[in-house]
Amino acid sequence: MTRGQFWCIFFIGFIFTIVGIFILIYPFYHKIKCTELTMAKVIGFEKRWSRGSKGRMGRYIYYPVFSYKVNGEEIEVEHNVSPTDFQVGEYVELKYNSKNPYQYYIEDSKKAGNWVFIVTGMLFAPMGILGLWFLFTYGQRNPKEDYSSPKIEKEEIIIKEIDEDYRR
Numbered sequence: 001m002t003r004g005q006f007w008c009i010f011f012i013g014f015i016f017t018i019v020g021i022f023i024l025i026y027p028f029y030h031k032i033k034c035t036e037l038t039m040a041k042v043i044g045f046e047k048r049w050s051r052g053s054k055g056r057m058g059r060y061i062y063y064p065v066f067s068y069k070v071n072g073e074e075i076e077v078e079h080n081v082s083p084t085d086f087q088v089g090e091y092v093e094l095k096y097n098s099k100n101p102y103q104y105y106i107e108d109s110k111k112a113g114n115w116v117f118i119v120t121g122m123l124f125a126p127m128g129i130l131g132l133w134f135l136f137t138y139g140q141r142n143p144k145e146d147y148s149s150p151k152i153e154k155e156e157i158i159i160k161e162i163d164e165d166y167r168r
Contacts, residue, residue: 013131020125034095034105040068042090046078066092070101077102
């Protein structure tokens with residue numbers, strides 16, 4: 001394995017590991033930070049265009065918008081996961097961060113989409129760790145680059161001599 005291949009695989013494995021761990025921690029971070037319980041109302045859906053991949057047509061994706069009150073102030077937040085099963089007018093129990101009321105967490109992970117983060121993180125982190133393990137287990141082996149043996153060298157010399165005689 002060349003030095004360039006080693007660093008390429010190392011970089012990809014490292015990135016996969018970091019991204020996987022971040023995606024795994026993301027919902028739990030919000031769960032820890034958001035402790036104030038409130039009821040939020042689904043007041044609508046934010047419509048966004050999503051481009052299609054590789055020639056497929058794009059489509060609109062709808063993100064639910066929640067409204068809730070914190071200290072008399074009306075807070076509106078757009079949920080970052082789509083599709084969801086929320087309906088306009090539905091009330092949802094959520095927890096928000098008292099220091100930053102725009103940061104929230106929805107306990108019902110089936111509806112909230114927290115499972116998407118957990119599953120994605122569970123795919124990325126092990127792939128990155130496995131890639132790094134493979135790299136350091138098998139990638140460090142430096143096979144002997146000179147595979148010639150004395151017998152082969154003698155045969156090569158004989159072939160060169162025959163070739164030189166033939167050209168004369």
